[in-house]
Amino acid sequence: MLSLTDTPLSAIKFDDRIYQVNLAFDTVIKYLELAESDEPNQEKKAIRLFFGDQKLPLDPDFFESSFKLINETITKAPYQSNSSMNFGMQIAPQQLYSYRQDADAIYASFLMQYHIDLLKERGKMHWCVFRALFDGLSEDTPIQRIIELRQKNLTDVPDEQRGKVMQLQQYYALKLKKPKTEEDVFNNSSLSSAFASLMNTAKGG
Template sequence: MLSLTHSPTTQFSWNGEIYDIDLAFDTVLLYLQLQEDQELNPFQKWRQSCKLFFGKNQRLPSDPDFYAKSFEKISRIITDQPYGLKEPEKDDGGIEATKQFDYVRDAGAIYASFFEQYGIDLNKERGKMHWTVFKALFDGLGPKTYFQRILEIRREDASKIEDPTDRQELLDAQNYYAVDGSKTEKELEQQALNSSSLSNMFDSLLDQAKKGGN
């Protein structure tokens, strides 16, 4: 969560040594994509996650506790929500609602919206803008931005529109802006916004960390 009195976390202290942590927004997004890669096993995901957050040039301890504690800290930073957690919405059958956005598919809309509202070129912020800053700005995108307009189209209930022409226009727009992917439960959006889902990701990584060092 972004603080107005403290700088965003970029380091981790362990046994008197300081280790740099890369928590730029693009690094975190790469991490989220990594967890969706079905071709990698948990150990491979853990190894790649270590490289993302700690880089390739730092000499890291072999102590499994180092990885467990550092990933616990990273998890808290990424999953922290300023206004509490919301339970995932469910349909009448008790199934979690289909995800509303995808950082990959909606990258262009997110980029355009940041530029439109804040005048920020996210391409120039890669490796620099901290995740907590990105997340605060992302959550603050206004209803008139391109990204939020797309979300509104996806959320609108076509069954409540009486005029057949207007209803079909909405369905066509929803089909055009649909989020690709076959999953309907525990989607990337929930993993990105829901602390418990992200914590599950890190729990898997922590299991690997406790089995051995780098």
């Protein structure tokens, strides 16, 4: 969630040292895709995505606290009630869009409304800025038209248009498995044990 007074998360302090965190929108999208996948060594790949080649402390507490903060930054939305906020928000909310499958539409929407070329913003635009702009896209943009189409109830469509709308829904249907929640993939206990194992391996050479 974007703040007008606070700088978006870009570094984490641990034991009086500062570690840079890469939260560019394209990095976060790669992380979310990784979290949905069944790839091996997810923890190592996630660490590399966000921290690059920095020398990190061999302390599971560092990784657990860091990823809690990263996940909170990624998933926190401005209009959630305090009681509903958690790390279990689905990666693709209600399965209405996919950053991978809808990449063309998202790119075209940013270019159309904001005159922003997302390809030129890779590695630069912070996730919180990207999400604020994404959420502000108008109903006339390609991605919002696709989302509206996917949500359309065919019973509300006039008979003469129903066939065409059904064809469009089939054409734009998401080709996704049921998304995992971030809580499923990076819940506190499994994250802690996974990183503990990773750190023990690292200590052993």
